[in-house]
Amino acid sequence: MGIVSEVSVATAPARRAHQGRTRSIGVIMGLIGLFTLLVFGVGSGLSAQSSLTFNPVNLSGTIPWHVGTLTLSTAWTNIVLALAMIALAVEVNLRLPARGVMVRFGVVAVLFFFALLLWAARTGGPAPINFVNLTAVLVGSSALAMVLIYGSLSGVMCERAGVVNIAIEGQFIGGAFVGSMIASTTHNFIYAAVVGALVGALLGLILAFLSLRYLSDQIIVGVVLVTMLGSLSSYLNLQVFTPFPQYNTGNLAPDLPIPLLAKIPLLGPVFFNQTGFFYLMIVLVALVSFGLFRTRWGLRVRAVGEHPKAATTVGIRVIGVRYVNVIVGGAIAGVGGVAFMASQGQFQPGYTSGLGYIALAALIFGRWRPSGAVVASVLFGLSVYLADNLQTYQIPVPTEVLGMFPYVITIAVVSGLIGRVRPPAADGIPYQRD
């Protein structure tokens, strides 16, 4: 009886603090909704219209179905979207749900992006085109989300074992470079993926060796690796790819449509007409998620990341576990680099442009869970895609502002303004046996 009462005493204040944070998320959701209502809704003017098209860019010749253009009143559609957002915000504020708040926040963010798109494409606005190809938007951002998921999965592997892998960006660059080279010469993306994984693993090994053997600061080692890979790849690009462009060309990975499913409107092109890298990513997410939370291996990895000394006392080899995870994590990020290259068709110096860091942000926003990282990566992938592509609509705000979205969200999360994140307790702390 003593146990029960003391537990409730201990958790009640924690719950209250949690509710306070839930409330602040609700308020932010409400403000986003209100902004949408006033600017994208009422601000569009009643006569404005926006059109949605659904024909995929690369499948249009072969699809048996055709979904026509959907023309909507910009103001009314956005008002409805805004009201939905506000309704979600009110629900969060009134019910203070214990779970799923971040998912609701994600929904509001996605609705916001959608409203933004409709508003940007409205008739009577500055946009030269007045339609949004929704399928193209989703397919385009899915490629970015995929790369972010590879990166944040790599982060999950490393940080759950207690090693901060800030070198994901470097592993992307390394994977992309060798991936392009191998794919150009062998015309085989499996070889490219394998070699990319090896390069990522090698970089992981360097990070592991310096931080586990010599107890170097993991952040510094990671940043050094990114900087080194950035410079090295620029140099090699100049020495190899510029004089021999045949080694860096034509590497767009083919789409592998899944029969029947690929023909579903909207969903088909996004989920079932993707490259092998996309399907591999889904398998990896399932594997890592299952492994971490359902298996003996996962329990040990998490113990090592939370309380390495406790793990040692039950005979778990902390350093060994960390080596394996950092190397495997590096391999995953390396494949992510190849996947990015294969979505762009070739290697270019500097073209990962911080995706590795956004993946880290997705890892944090996703609370060090594979499922959370997927949700965050989808959201961030969409925002990066819009930042890159929204200038077509000549909106009056610099699109770079959208590019800040992942970082602003991460700062809000890390500072405890919204949500509660708790990294693995031993994350980034070198471990030494007495």
Place this chain on the structure above:
Amino acid sequence: MRLELRGITKRFGSFTANQRIDLTVEPGQIHCLLGENGAGKSTLMNVLFGLLQPDEGEILIDGEAVHFTNSGEAVRRGIGMVHQHFMLVPVFTVAENVVLGFEPVKSFGRLDRNRAREEIRQVSQTYNLEVDPDAVIEELPVGIQQRVEILKALNHNAELLILDEPTAVLTPQEIDALMEIMRSLAASGKSILFITHKLKEVKAIADVITVIRQGEVVGTAQPTDSEGDLAALMVGRSVNLTVAKEDVTPGEVALEITDLVVRDDRGLPAVDGLSLSVRAGEIVALAGVQGNGQTELVEAIAGMRPVESGSIRLRGRDVTNATPREVLDAGLGHVPEDRQLHGLVLSMSVADNLVLNTPRRAPFARRGSRNLGAVAQNASDLVQRFDIRTTSIQSPVASLSGGNQQKVIVARELSRPLTFLVASQPTRGLDVGSIEYVHRQIVDERNGGLGVLIVSSELDEVLALGDRIAVMHKGKITGVVDPSTSRETIGLMMTGAHAEES
């Protein structure tokens, strides 16, 4: 299990932590390893548990020599250890912690959670240690966490249990419960190696006592030996366990607290309408189970925590919601509860720590630049006067033992002209020799006419030092009693009963 250590020697560089240690634990025996902090007890246990490799000597289990290269092997040979700082993953459940390293699995390496739960239920029934397998560790009270540690060892079929300073973190009630568990485990044939420096506990529970000092076994003792004899063996000289207190007539009121309300970190009222006064030349000892608002009370007095309502006066001067610097200037000496967090800057030198709260003042600084000569002179004086054991006054204070770190704080606080002294858990984690010393200093200050408030969760200390004893429960004083009051009465008051009722 019969465990025998023969000639175990462990060196760290030029320092010998264990010197040819011989020790035998018989089955069903509670064997106490008694020694001061830093005597080498924990090193010896880490050797036995496979966390360290001995340089010489051997370990025999039931007559057979064994070598452990990691603690998993020790666990497999039936050795279980309850560490002083629990080896539990706070975010895991009880079941996950108990099976960690020895997990039952299904196909594909999947954890078999049901079997884990079942295992724990069985072991907890066998040894009568109730605990919910699905509870998350960080939400459990410390006493229950320790129970999980014991369960963990038992679940791995430990025949020998090592308990490393297990009572340091427990309340008196939890200590009694632990003693009961230890007795019943021994009765069921388990061997127990109990490491401690607390004499009362040794006398209460031990079958055999081995005393070590500076890494060597200095003798064995019987639980019937007097505390004084045990202490002398442990420290190497005769120790005065009672504090001699001269009669002093208290003077005027030095600290006056009226209807104080202070909130804790979670925003709940931790001090809830508390009133207390302490006079000059008097020690008031504040007793109570930890977590009843003592910490918040002391922080409020020291200016480290905002006061919601009520007032604090030092010698008539209102210091309610004063800043720490204003409180220091008003002459408050403060020995904080957590010396490493609030008392010292660990990476800074002994000399700098000794002037930590007066660095801007003459003679230690003049016109914004420090007078390092005066700082060094002050440090040399205090190191000598307070017998602080350090290789140099420029050594980082982190390199000192816990007892000497505490002496640095006491020296710093008592070397200033004070109007009042608040000392929170002044001897926590200290060995007998250091406790004696710190107590003597506090009593001397009181004899010199200083008002002193001592906060301690050790009833012995409260009874030894207090001229009056105030008992705190749930943010209020349940009564102020004379030190001649029985332990039982004070114990009852700690649970909220008022003096007149009990």
